[in-house]
Amino acid sequence: MIGLVDALVRGLTGFLRALHPRNLAKMARLTPLYFPLAARSVRRRLLRNLLVGLALGSGIIVYLGLAASFHGTAANTSRRTEPLVLPADVLAFGIDLPDSQPVDSLKWVAPAGAFETFDRWQASTSLGTLWVVGLREGSRLWSGDGLPSFPLQGEVLVPATVAKAGKVALGDGVKVGEQARSGFAGATFRVAGFVEGPAAADALLGNAVVMRLDDLLALRSGGALPGSPLPAPNAVAVWERQPGDNDRLLGRVTDLFPRASVWWSDLPAARALAAAGGFLSPGRVILATVFVLAGLGVFNVMLLSLLQRKVQLGVVKALGAEDDEVFLLLLLEGVFMAAGGAVLGVLGGSFLVNFLDRASEVPLFLSGSDFIWALVLAVVSFYLAAWLPATLCRRASPIQLMAGRRLYVNPRSTCAQCGRCGGF
Amino acid sequence: MKPILRATALGRRFPAGEGVWALKKVDLEVAQGEFVLVAGPSGCGKTTLLNLLGGLDRPTRGDVELKGTAFSKLDESGLARIRRRELGFVFQFFNLLADLTAEENVSLPMRMIGLSKAEIALRTASLLEAVGMSYRAKHTPFELSGGEQQRVAVARSLANNPLIILADEPTGNLDSKNGLDIMELFRRFNQEKKQTFVVVSHDPGFAEYADRVVRMHDGVVTTIERKGG
Ligand SMILES: Nc1ncnc2c1ncn2[C@@H]1O[C@H](COP(=O)(O)OP(=O)(O)O)[C@@H](O)[C@H]1O
Ligand SMILES: [Mg+2]
Numbered sequence: 001m002i003g004l005v006d007a008l009v010r011g012l013t014g015f016l017r018a019l020h021p022r023n024l025a026k027m028a029r030l031t032p033l034y035f036p037l038a039a040r041s042v043r044r045r046l047l048r049n050l051l052v053g054l055a056l057g058s059g060i061i062v063y064l065g066l067a068a069s070f071h072g073t074a075a076n077t078s079r080r081t082e083p084l085v086l087p088a089d090v091l092a093f094g095i096d097l098p099d100s101q102p103v104d105s106l107k108w109v110a111p112a113g114a115f116e117t118f119d120r121w122q123a124s125t126s127l128g129t130l131w132v133v134g135l136r137e138g139s140r141l142w143s144g145d146g147l148p149s150f151p152l153q154g155e156v157l158v159p160a161t162v163a164k165a166g167k168v169a170l171g172d173g174v175k176v177g178e179q180a181r182s183g184f185a186g187a188t189f190r191v192a193g194f195v196e197g198p199a200a201a202d203a204l205l206g207n208a209v210v211m212r213l214d215d216l217l218a219l220r221s222g223g224a225l226p227g228s229p230l231p232a233p234n235a236v237a238v239w240e241r242q243p244g245d246n247d248r249l250l251g252r253v254t255d256l257f258p259r260a261s262v263w264w265s266d267l268p269a270a271r272a273l274a275a276a277g278g279f280l281s282p283g284r285v286i287l288a289t290v291f292v293l294a295g296l297g298v299f300n301v302m303l304l305s306l307l308q309r310k311v312q313l314g315v316v317k318a319l320g321a322e323d324d325e326v327f328l329l330l331l332l333e334g335v336f337m338a339a340g341g342a343v344l345g346v347l348g349g350s351f352l353v354n355f356l357d358r359a360s361e362v363p364l365f366l367s368g369s370d371f372i373w374a375l376v377l378a379v380v381s382f383y384l385a386a387w388l389p390a391t392l393c394r395r396a397s398p399i400q401l402m403a404g405r406r407l408y409v410n411p412r413s414t415c416a417q418c419g420r421c422g423g424f
Numbered sequence: 425m426k427p428i429l430r431a432t433a434l435g436r437r438f439p440a441g442e443g444v445w446a447l448k449k450v451d452l453e454v455a456q457g458e459f460v461l462v463a464g465p466s467g468c469g470k471t472t473l474l475n476l477l478g479g480l481d482r483p484t485r486g487d488v489e490l491k492g493t494a495f496s497k498l499d500e501s502g503l504a505r506i507r508r509r510e511l512g513f514v515f516q517f518f519n520l521l522a523d524l525t526a527e528e529n530v531s532l533p534m535r536m537i538g539l540s541k542a543e544i545a546l547r548t549a550s551l552l553e554a555v556g557m558s559y560r561a562k563h564t565p566f567e568l569s570g571g572e573q574q575r576v577a578v579a580r581s582l583a584n585n586p587l588i589i590l591a592d593e594p595t596g597n598l599d600s601k602n603g604l605d606i607m608e609l610f611r612r613f614n615q616e617k618k619q620t621f622v623v624v625s626h627d628p629g630f631a632e633y634a635d636r637v638v639r640m641h642d643g644v645v646t647t648i649e650r651k652g653g
Contacts, residue, residue, distance in 0.1 A: 033535055037523070044523045315519045318480055319533050320508020320584075322501045398480045402519070 027328050034325065038332035045305065052301045053340040056381050059294020060345025060374045061352055066286060067370040068353040123186070123209075126175040127158065127166040131208035134216030147205070148193025150212075156189040157210040160196035170194075176209055176219065187219055294377065298341070298385040302334060306389035307407075307424060313393050314401025327394035334386020342378035346371060392424055427453035428587055428620065429477060434486035436472050446472045448643040449486070454588065457618040459610070461630055464640035470624045471592055473640070477622060478511055478590045479503040491587065508536050512581030514591035518573040520565040526552065526576045527561040533583040551579040555609060571602030578609055582619070589613075591623045595630075607633050 017023065042049045123132045137150050151157055156174055168174060168191055177186010189211060200206040306313070313326055321329075353366055392407040400407070406423035429452075436447040447469040454460055462470050475481040477488055479495055488495045490510060495503060507513075512533075520529045530551055534544045552558045555575040565573050574594060581589050591610070595603030611633050613619040623630070631637045637649045 040523045311517075311519065312521055312523075315515075315521060316532075317504070318478075318507060318513055318519075319580075320504050320506075320511075320536055322504040324501075399475055402515075 055297040056341025057344030064349030134213035155192035317398035330390035338382030461634035512586035
């Protein structure tokens with residue numbers, strides 16, 4: 001027990017000593033000698049090292065995937081009412097329901113990152129009662145597959161089936177607005193195309209008149225006037241794709257709908273996570289477990305790879321490499337793997353989240369802090385994986401290593417003589 | 425002649441605190457250009473002695489001096505520096521670095537002491553030539569026979585132009601033909617380059633190569649025979 005505490009204390013002081021500018025300078029000087037050796041060693045054990053990188057990488061991937069879905073579910077905790085069953089990555093704008101929620105509870109849409117702006121409103125049109133959807137150009141909802149080109153100002157797209165039933169052709173006018181006793185309030189738009197094919201099956205686009213968001217805002221602004229038959233939105237939510245991106249839009253919305261409460265964007269990921277639970281929420285526990293498992297996996301393989309090379313490392317020492325140099329050599333190998341794993345993990349994780357986000361109705365997204373935490377995972381794993389083996393080797397004497405003896409955390413103390421833990 | 429290596433009252437106990445004395449009390453001097461053979465039955469302490477002479481291990485008592493520098497005054501880095509600059513090692517199991525080619529194995533000690541690239545290339549080539557391994561320069565140890573590996577190891581031990589080469593049973597893992605070849609190599613470097621050797625072997629047949637044979641038994645030196653003396 002005392003030996004263990006002793007070893008831990010020595011480990012810590014050793015680590016701090018390694019950070020001394022003199023030692024760092026020494027390491028920097030030696031790197032050109034040992035970097036190629038470490039690179040060679042990693043390349044010679046390519047498969048194994050790929051697997052280590054993969055272990056770390058998949059740890060990060062899973063971490064990022066989980067983090068994204070926690071944000072999503074955090075943002076998704078509030079109830080979702082029927083008319084709001086939409087692809088979850090949309091901006092809700094102009095929600096006007098009988099039991100309208102106070103804006104602060106609009107958690108069903110996930111916050112910042114990947115959001116789109118649109119307006120959806122069931123209007124009276126010259127083709128009957130139809131949803132009206134306002135989109136911005138470049139919207140993610142606008143997949144382009146089987147869709148005509150994006151409508152210009154004053155233009156609409158209509159579902160092919162509706163157009164056929166109502167006998168409208170390209171270039172015809174379609175009235176969109178609200179029918180009231182006092183007459184029709186709204187505007188006339190030119191039909192610029194038909195939604196058909198696979199796009200017609202889209203729950204959102206296949207069933208609505210699609211126009212530019214600006215057009216829809218202009219149309220809806222009548223609802224702000226007293227006595228207008230147009231329903232005024234009482235709640236407006238704007239999500240930003242990029243911070244600052246929507247300032248202009250937001251300004252317009254608040255001008256147009258002064259009575260609507262505006263809830264806009266940028267719910268920080270921290271708030272989303274807070275909504276999912278406290279500091280020790282199940283989510284965090286799972287994340288921590290992923291951290292630890294990935295770290296242990298990497299650690300194990302690194303340790304094994306060291307133990308198989310005891311003799312070689314002993315020879316390097318016998319040839320005159322100083323303890324710190326062997327330490328550096330092993331640390332460098334760890335750096336290679338951690339760097340590879342981190343790149344793999346961040347790329348793979350982003351890809352996975354992107355894919356899952358498209359596939360699922362629950363919004364998934366990553367914030368900058370997720371990536372920072374993922375990199376922390378890489379560094380922690382690297383520390384676990386490379387530092388202990390490197391330390392074991394740094395301290396062992398060349399003949400201990402060359403004889404393939406068991407290594408103890410502290411070879412020159414009672415720790416090694418006790419040996420009950422079995423060493424490494 | 426003035427000795428370059430001197431061991432005084434050298435003793436080593438395993439384990440350090442309370443164990444048995446593997447080496448009891450050995451005094452030994454090695455002169456520049458000498459070829460010393462350490463012989464004796466297995467377990468008599470030859471390897472223990474050589475490890476102490478090479479600064480690979482610390483004695484329980486006594487001291488080793490190389491060119492006037494006492495090992496006891498040096499820390500681990502100091503010992504490593506001595507090994508790097510002043511000593512060459514040949515091991516029973518060759519112990520080439522498996523990740524490196526023959527050429528790279530030979531050049532490693534030179535890179536450690538910071539010779540220039542051009543110098544390293546030149547010297548590596550001439551050392552491989554001297555041990556007859558030029559044609560295997562780009563091969564890794566796995567692609568070499570035991571005898572070939574040991575030749576490369578000999579070239580490596582010479583790389584840093586050491587004061588002394590310490591060889592522990594260098595022929596112990598070779599057939600007699602290859603073993604004799606290695607001893608011949610040693611003799612050649614000893615005679616042509618005045619390279620100092622301390623070679624451990626339990627093969628009595630190798631006595632003829634040495635200027636001096638140090639016989640050990642049970643942790644002590646029993647006799648020292650001088651050639652022609
Ligand atoms: N690390 C060690 N721990 C305990 N005993 C050792 C150790 N190294 C050597 N010995 C003992 O010291 C004695 C001498 O060993 P060694 O020097 O290897 O003999 P030789 O090389 O002459 O065969 C042997 O009895 C051996 O068991
Ligand atoms: Mg031996």
